[in-house]
Amino acid sequence: MPRFDYLFTSFGFQMMITYALVASLESLLTAAAIDKLDPFKRQSNFNRELFAKGSGNILSSMLGGLPIIAEVVRSSANVNNGAKTRWANFFHGGFLLVFILFLSQVIHQIPLAALAAMLMVTGYRLASPKEFIKTLKIGKEQLFIFISTIVATLATDLLIGIAVGILVKMIIHIINGVPFKSIFKPFLTINVSADQNLYTIDVAHSAVFSNYIGMKKQLEKLPPGKNVLVDFTGVKLIDHTVMEQINQMARRYEEDGGEFEIIGLENHTALSKHPFATRKFSNKK
Numbered sequence: 540m541p542r543f544d545y546l547f548t549s550f551g552f553q554m555m556i557t558y559a560l561v562a563s564l565e566s567l568l569t570a571a572a573i574d575k576l577d578p579f580k581r582q583s584n585f586n587r588e589l590f591a592k593g594s595g596n597i598l599s600s601m602l603g604g605l606p607i608i609a610e611v612v613r614s615s616a617n618v619n620n621g622a623k624t625r626w627a628n629f630f631h632g633g634f635l636l637v638f639i640l641f642l643s644q645v646i647h648q649i650p651l652a653a654l655a656a657m658l659m660v661t662g663y664r665l666a667s668p669k670e671f672i673k674t675l676k677i678g679k680e681q682l683f684i685f686i687s688t689i690v691a692t693l694a695t696d697l698l699i700g701i702a703v704g705i706l707v708k709m710i711i712h713i714i715n716g717v718p719f720k721s722i723f724k725p726f727l728t729i730n731v732s733a734d735q736n737l738y739t740i741d742v743a744h745s746a747v748f749s750n751y752i753g754m755k756k757q758l759e760k761l762p763p764g765k766n767v768l769v770d771f772t773g774v775k776l777i778d779h780t781v782m783e784q785i786n787q788m789a790r791r792y793e794e795d796g797g798e799f800e801i802i803g804l805e806n807h808t809a810l811s812k813h814p815f816a817t818r819k820f821s822n823k824k
């Protein structure tokens with residue numbers, strides 16, 4: 540049974556913060572990874588994901604249960620075996636519940652070596668050599684960030700590994716000329732034509748992963764079915780994350796009946812041949 544006397548102690552607060560951060564990060568990373576594996580290119584609702592995990596963990600802990608997270612191995616196994624809807628997760632959890640309540644002895648008869656082998660095979664598919672090659676094709680800096688995150692995670696834990704990856708990426712951006720003031724804050728101006736059919740978004744300073752959330756919020760407020768121009772002429776650096784996300788946003792906007800065009804990349808040099816490679820202002824004129 541749970542020990543509620545620990546709830547408002549320093550140890551209790553430490554555990555609550557730790558599990559909240561781990562569960563949130565792991566679940567969001569899993570959702571983002573599975574979105575990329577999804578053959579239908581659907582987008583997860585991250586707010587809904589966090590609400591579900593938070594509610595589930597509160598109820599689980601009140602009953603003395605363990606914290607729950609989204610897990611990339613199980614989720615990728617679902618996708619690889621043809622799962623298409625949320626019912627896959629429902630049945631996954633349902634079968635686990637049935638086995639735990641009524642067939643626990645059967646679970647104990649499964650050799651741990653067999654379970655380990657399954658996890659190793661699935662893990663290898665997620666981090667196979669081709670994934671390193673794929674990352675290298677996006678850009679050398681992406682491979683460096685990738686390896687730094689993996690090494691730090693294996694040497695310490697998930698939270699520190701993610702923090703190291705974020706820090707490495709920020710350092711690389713600063714070296715590439717990103718102004719400090721735009722690391723977390725996006726600078727963009729939205730201009731609307733007289734007939735309110737053309738929306739021109741002038742982006743300034745930088746468009747990088749750490750300020751993209753603010754940029755995304757403003758872009759998602761644009762009405763559907765219009766002509767949208769996103770102008771990166773005045774941007775010193777557009778990183779891989781923004782290039783990938785803005786192109787996905789363009790595809791979704793056009794699927795809803797609008798037009799979405801990205802301009803102003805003529806004076807930027809791509810750091811690799813990948814279509815979503817980081818682009819750095821080079822003043823070619």
